Amino acid sequence: MVTDDGLLTAGIDAGASRIKVALFKGRRLLGHAVLEGGAENITEISKRALADTCRIAGITLEDICKIAVTGMAYKYVHLEVEHINESTCLARGIDFFMPEARTAIDVGAQKSLAMKCKGGVPLKIRYSEKCASGSGRFLDVVAATMAMDKAELSRLGLSTQDFVEVQSTCTIFAESEIITLIHSDAKPAEIARGAYRALARRLYGLLLQVGLEDVVCVAGGVSADACLLDELTKLAGCEIKTARQSDIVMACGAALAVQ
């Protein structure tokens, strides 16, 4: 369906833990959906997310001109789609939500991507994907070790400014270290703060590799975490903003990339 104000396109961001879909007409976001991954087939979840989005926007699937797919699990989405790489999607998405941002970081469940960008074009990119220590998975393991969910971990961390060092980089070793810290009577809030600080340091390192420039925009599922943002802001010493709908930035970027 071609109209004066652009095509109807959809972007699917098939991440390690969730499937995100965004629907655009030109540069107008018509609707979006975020579904949990779980054990179900990724193609089926993607179809459901697309159907949900179409319903919200009041259109049918046939109305969509083009569907783009990105994210770690993109190759499991067996639909008629065009694959767009993550850096392009992030740059486009950032340009949509926060065009003034020159540095961006997407923190996902299994990997992180830092980038310098301008006008929706990635200028320099760095991935952290080989190791769980720079991803949301690190916080998952910390929260599980402390027998709480991530929202609780974040609240706990925010309740103090003091922290104990979590020295292990490896998530597996950090798990043992945190157990030892708990047994040594360290305050749980300070352990939580320490874990956030450790992750923030690694993300900051990734940002330094692409060059830190004002304004920094944070995207991805983990970025809405207030404690992580607090730590990252302290380290970076500049303003760090979260995209308004941080978890669909990539999906939006994908839809915009095939406009």
Next chain:
Amino acid sequence: MLLAGIDIGSSSTKAVVMNDRSVVASGIMLTGASGTVAASSVMDLVLAQSGAAMGDLACIVSTGYGRVNVPFAQKNVTEISCHARGVNWYFPGVRTVLDMGGQDCKAIKCDEGGRVVKFALNDKCAAGTGRYLERLSKYTGVPLGEIGPRSLQPVNGPVSVDSFCAVFAENDVLLRIREGYQINDILAGAVDAIVERIVTIIQRIGAEEELAISGGIAKNTGVVSRVEKRLGMRALIADEPQIIGAVGAALFARDLALKSAK
């Protein structure tokens, strides 16, 4: 003269009692929550085995991850020095030592006297350490001791495990199991992945003949035969590869005792 060496590792604690010529007693136990407690228990064990009392020992040297927590040791020496020295005692021709422990992996280049020339170490990441294999055992349900042999008997060939990260590999492996691949094939892929990691550590020091492997993973035939194949070298392994560090510590204890006797 009787000497003792004690090696407190992240997962097990080892002790040996040596006389001038040989190892007279050795013991291994899990480190558990306290290195100090484990050190005392394993020391009691080897003393009982050798029929000696603590007072009969001319000197005790500690090594390993928990080496500073041994109140009865006269000195502590790094595990890198002790492994090189211990391997040299068993195999004097060895110039490359690969020590794979519960929580780290070291490649050591040493000279004819067992002195360390150069080393490379991974203690930041669980990949290539015993911990990786322990977790693999836990989530595949294959006992630790069977991982090596089964990884060498793939049914349809190794299934690639994309990530060496122990956290991500867990996802990969569980996914492969769900997809219906043979456990042996998955184990082959997972062991391949960590051996690649181990080989990069050895390459940082440059492997030279002869090669010896020490530490707990030396008992894993799957890891050993892959390392041998990748490096094109045969690995020398002591009868009990886990006590090499403790033997090295006991040899340092002998140096110390001889020096103070002068």
